[in-house]
Amino acid sequence: MKHLKQTLQALLFVVIAVGFTSCSDDDDNGNIIEPQPQSIAEFVAENPNYSSLAAALERTNLTATLDGQGSFTVFAPDNDAFDAYLNGTALADVPVADLTNLLLNHVLGAVKTSADLTSGYESTLATYSDTEANINMYVNVNAGVVTVNGASTVVSADNVFSNGVVHAVDAVIDIPSVATFATADPTFDSLEAALTADDSFTYAATLSDMDGTFTVFAPTNAAFAALLEDLGATGLGDLDAATVAAALNLHVIVGANVRAAGLETGTVETLGGDIEIDAENATITDANGRVINIVVTDVQAGNGVVHAIDAVILPELPEVYQSIAGFVAGNEDYSLLLAALEYAELDATLAGEGTFTVFAPNDAAFTTFLDGAALTDFTQEQVAQILLNHVLGEVKMEDDLSTGYETTLATFGDTDANINMYLNFEGSTTMINGGSSGTGANITGTDFTFNNGVVHTVNAVIELPTVVTFATADPTFSSLVAALTREPAFDYVTTLSTANGTSPAPFTVFAPTNAAFTSLVAELEGINALADIPTATLEAALNLHVIAEANVRAGDLMTGTVTTLGGDVDVDASAATITDANGRISNIIVTDVQASNGVIHAIDKVILPEL
Structure with a gap:
């Protein structure tokens, strides 16, 4: 397949020289280019500018593949591209298996015209090691130029043949390393900067080693931006090199190409220590308990696989006390x-x-x-x-x-x-x-x-x-507030707002709830609303709910007669009840709502003067 890709690339450049101009003109005019009545392999064989690609296809027995039925996209390097790549090495000296995978790294298994290509990853027909995992390529279509793996540029696109399409490229597309994708994919610009943040770092060289095997959890730019914000840093330069190195080490598993299906829940050893993986939920938990999501999986390189993550994995950090x-x-x-x-x-x-x-x-x-x-x-x-x-x-x-x-x-x-x-x-x-x-x-x-x-x-x-604050703030006492303010002559609000230390404060208030006032209206004959209660009766009743000069909390209530602003009531402390002059019993249902000038106890029945 590698041979085929090279052949295709050579073919594309020949087409540029002898016949791609008219194709490009048609494409520029927006016309659909009709397929040529020849296969991709035939085109390569007939164009001397792609003789190196043709020779590579023949040596790897891929000529028949690109001559037969199929739907291929070939990024085709010409002779100059092959010469630059081989750098004096004879094609015959390249191992057939390596050459095959190199050619297949130029071929997609589906027709992708330039209109179909978007910035992102494509799966080539090249495979990782002796597995069936297809190696990816990163295509970048930004700025109107199509580049592959950050190193090879499409110079003529959409040359259509009977079994696919050829895009001519200006360089052989080498088998990518995991470092290739870090540099080619702008999503990982911050990761690339981190890998090279200090002169002592050797990450770029290590992760480019095609004899190694790596699984890389790659934080996105957004992940690094969030980290810098959390740390109050303006850039990677603000961080200690040792801390950056310790963090980067936690993103690399050495000696294993662990694709998504191979991830297992449990502790995983990285270059920097252990991390916890939850395979079912696609998360990683670091030593600080931070949960990181795996957001993209199985970007396959020739020396390992990349999984994108949404946060940077950190080593255990000393707790910074923030009060x-x-x-x-x-x-x-x-x-x-x-x-x-x-x-x-x-x-x-x-x-x-x-x-x-x-x-x-x-x-x-x-x-x-x-x-x-x-x-x-x-x-x-x-x-x-x-x-x-x-x-x-x-x-x-x-x-x-x-x-x-x-x-x-x-x-x-x-x-x-x-x-x-x-x-x-x-x-x-x-x-x-x-x-x-x-x-x-x-x-x-x-x-x-x-x-x-x-x-x-x-x-x-x-x-x-104050006790008035709670009466007005708590809607449970809205009827009580209405009663306290019903008559212009009533000065309860002013009195009950008196600061502690000034007579008649502090106060102990037995506060009837809204339900208590509703029951009272139903209880009194001829009364249909609070407004119907005679003023003298209402005032006398309200006075019975206030003990002046005392802040009597529930623990201090004693059984016996208690004097209020309106007269005596009988308290049963053990039963938490109040009995008025009519023998009516009010239950104390909430106690010890403490204000700065007194305390409130809520009751379920309005205390009445003798009727």
């Missing part, structure tokens, strides 16, 4: 958050080991919050509590979060009771404590992971919540 504090310090858009952390002496906490979730406000958010004030206008403890109100004590990725309450590291007063935050995922925007339109924030970015936790970005500083 949340390090992220903040390295991001200029969070300079005010960094300043606040340093002022509150919390930077070391978020730089150290731990499992944190941080909702991080950027500089714009802090500027809005400060509203012209300086951080030093706040006490260190105030800033610390505000910052801790943005931190959870465990890692919560976006998928781990849902609508409901989370516990922050901020604390109530001088106690160990952690303050909550309310997240709402129900709308198009994820809101914390009612969102940035109030004293909360909206989540703008999620799942920035670091060694000691995860960061979700927010568009506002999350202020310390």
Whole structure:
């Protein structure tokens, strides 16, 4: 087949000299070239410019193949191309088996005109060693010039004969090595650069050795670009040569031509050490647990096979500790958050080991919050509590979060009771404590992971919540909010927003749910809606739900009579119930929603004054 390819190439050049001009003219005019009434072999034999190709075909007994029935595409080198390739060696001195495969490396088993050729791999009739695996060629049609394996150029195309088509080429197409494809295929430009990145590297010579056998997992340009981005490098020159070499070694199996069908799941030894292959899923896992996909298989060369992969296989790398504090310090858009952390002496906490979730406000958010004030206008403890109100004590990725309450590291007063935050995922925007339109924030970015936790970005500083914050943020209490604000004279919102340390704060609020208010309307005779309840009755009822001057958490509730703003109620701490003046029993169904100025316990029935 090699002989045939050479014959075809010689034939093509003869055609250029004596008859290809008219064919090319027809092709340039867009006409379909009619097949010549002769076979490819006959054409070669009749053209002295292809005598070397003809002689090679005869010596390898391939003349009959190209003279018979078939559908061939031949890239045909002329005598000058053969002379340059042989470089003084007599054709008779070339082993017949080698010459045969060389010729077959110029032949495709199907008719491919120039219009059919695209940039990519074609299978020739040459075979690898003593197998039936066909050797590939890389065809590049970019820039209007057709080149084969980066070394041979088509100089006259689409010369059609009775059993196929001939494209004249200006050089003999040698049996490719795995290095040939790395240099010929622009998909592997970055790999080629890596193989030659240091003067000490011998990869190009090694992988060009036709006496060797290699299986190469070849990263694409995109794979190298992703690696450089991950490492924060602008180019291969930024990487240590030893690291590059260690990585490249992991891409080569020596002594085996392992095609896709021969890949087996398990540990595979490469030049650089072991990698794990999952043959079923076509993946490779490196020492760092990175999973690489095999995206193209079985690009067969004369000394091995190439499989393209979508990431660079890396040796085991020392872990680089990246903390949340390090992220903040390295991001200029969070300079005010960094300043606040340093002022509150919390930077070391978020730089150290731990499992944190941080909702991080950027500089714009802090500027809005400060509203012209300086951080030093706040006490260190105030800033610390505000910052801790943005931190959870465990890692919560976006998928781990849902609508409901989370516990922050901020604390109530001088106690160990952690303050909550309310997240709402129900709308198009994820809101914390009612969102940035109030004293909360909206989540703008999620799942920035670091060694000691995860960061979700927010568009506002999350202020310390009051009991009113949770009533307004949690839609479970929308009826309660409607009741608290029904009358212009009601000052519940103002009162219940009083900061801790100022009378009548702190508060303990027994908060009826929406369902509780719905039941109340159904229970009261002649009442069809909240608006129908007499103002005096509603005000008296609301007062019964608030204990002033006390932050009574579930563990501190005691059985007995408790005085509220509206009078006494009876609490059964063991049963978690409240009995009002009418003997009606309310169940405490959620406890210890901690705010900065008090605590909320949700109840399933509205407490009423004596009716």
